[in-house]
Amino acid sequence: MDKNKIIQLLPDIAAFVTVVESESFSHAAKKLGMTPSGVSRQISRLEKELQVQLIKRSTRSQSLTIAGQEAYQYGKNILQQAQDVVNIASKQKQDIEGILTIASPKAFCRQVLQPLLLEFVDTYPKLQLKIQVTDKPIDPLYHDVDVVFRLTNEPQNNLVAKQLATNDLVLCASPYYLEKKGTPTHPKQLAQHDCIYLGETNTDNQWRFKSEDEELKVTVNGRYIVNHTEMRLDAALNHFGIAVLPAFVAQKALQSKALTEVLNDWTLLDNYQGTVFMQYLPNINMPYRQRVFIDFITERFSSDLRKKLSNCN
Template structure:
């Protein structure tokens, strides 16, 4: 029997189970909200499709044939499997469980998200969490990502976007470096300083600054470039030059006084600044594990 015919038979098979369980067409019809004659026609149609007698009709009660008994047993397996599928679906949407894959920029992942991992998994023991560190573009559908964090002023319009915070870029240097080399007063002063940049692209040594209606683009130079935020920060602390960082990277260093903000009246434009955008694919039925993660992260980052 081909798949289309089998699918067409399933409603009749389900009705057959109810008729057998209720013991009469009248009781089954009352349960289903239809007439007994309609059920009788449905069973007759099923018997014709299967080419087998399922029910022997008598004036007193229904008698299930031997073939009908065997088919009934298999139909119960079918409906039980269907119930389990529904229960799984309900569980998925009510009990946070299953695998959740999250992608985020490397520094944000290690500094901001990492401290939240253990408490989250402790609170939701049925969730498995897979983290992916990536500073590049992420195609969440093709890469199997459930949710991605972006630090940007232009989040993807193809995804649902939840703004959970703000990231600014900060220029800083060590107090010793500034004492020896002097503190820049305007962006163009950086031309006389050693600057530490990423070294990832041909243009990431070009820094843009904005203040009111003033705009400066400065092509900085320096002896050290590294695309790892913690190593770059270490270089700044060691006096190797001036560097740009997302504020969450240098928050602790600023509080400790191991670095000092430079050109604080100027806004720096570049990558990894803007909204902290938590993005995921549009779905009508959001899994409970995804909802739990979004709510948990939103609550803790807002604090």
């Protein structure tokens, strides 16, 4: 089909999308300022040109055929893209307003996201930002959240996954503790140390390690067990033992020498590490405030911020 013919079909495509979304010819006709018979002729003309039935009609109901379902998705995208063209100029000037809801793990939100979120809210004073700070799994559809941040190697596969950075875990302790108890040179030696671990599950004290030529699991013990990252940091700073921490949490303490990294030639295999993903529902009609937020966060994750998440030295 040539371009001129496609252009001629655009009003019919718009009428078809309106009928589907209005769920009736009469309601669609009111929106389009036409008669129901006029809308019906447009749909028939579109079906004739495409050589396929799009809508099954009866005296009491209408339903989409399989081809109609596919045509509706394409048609809806065409209209949205046309709207985007019309809005190019106004988008540069329009105020960002409404409610935007995000969710993020606790430590990541406090240590990394918070300055960016404050900057975003300050930039768009008509916007209301709702932040859910939780380490529990969040599903955007079920929990009515626009954007979810995850630290994982397995992002939720039915969502758009935008990779922002990587996050490493580190083992560290205070110089005073290491001077008193000794510095481990192999993961097996951790069994003789006080270790500060999560304690959320029965296996949280089983730390898995990997080097170039070896992989092993070590059962650790300790007197201070807490599933709050900043409390584990405080415990390590107060000489309670060797803590497992995200790199971005330990960074300042390591740079100031208040903490010392141990076993840095080994990789700790544990939860709450991996790639930092920003995830959201695929939506061609995404609210503009959400698009602006996604672009804002992506731009702010500069090389320096990525380095903060993966390198403590």
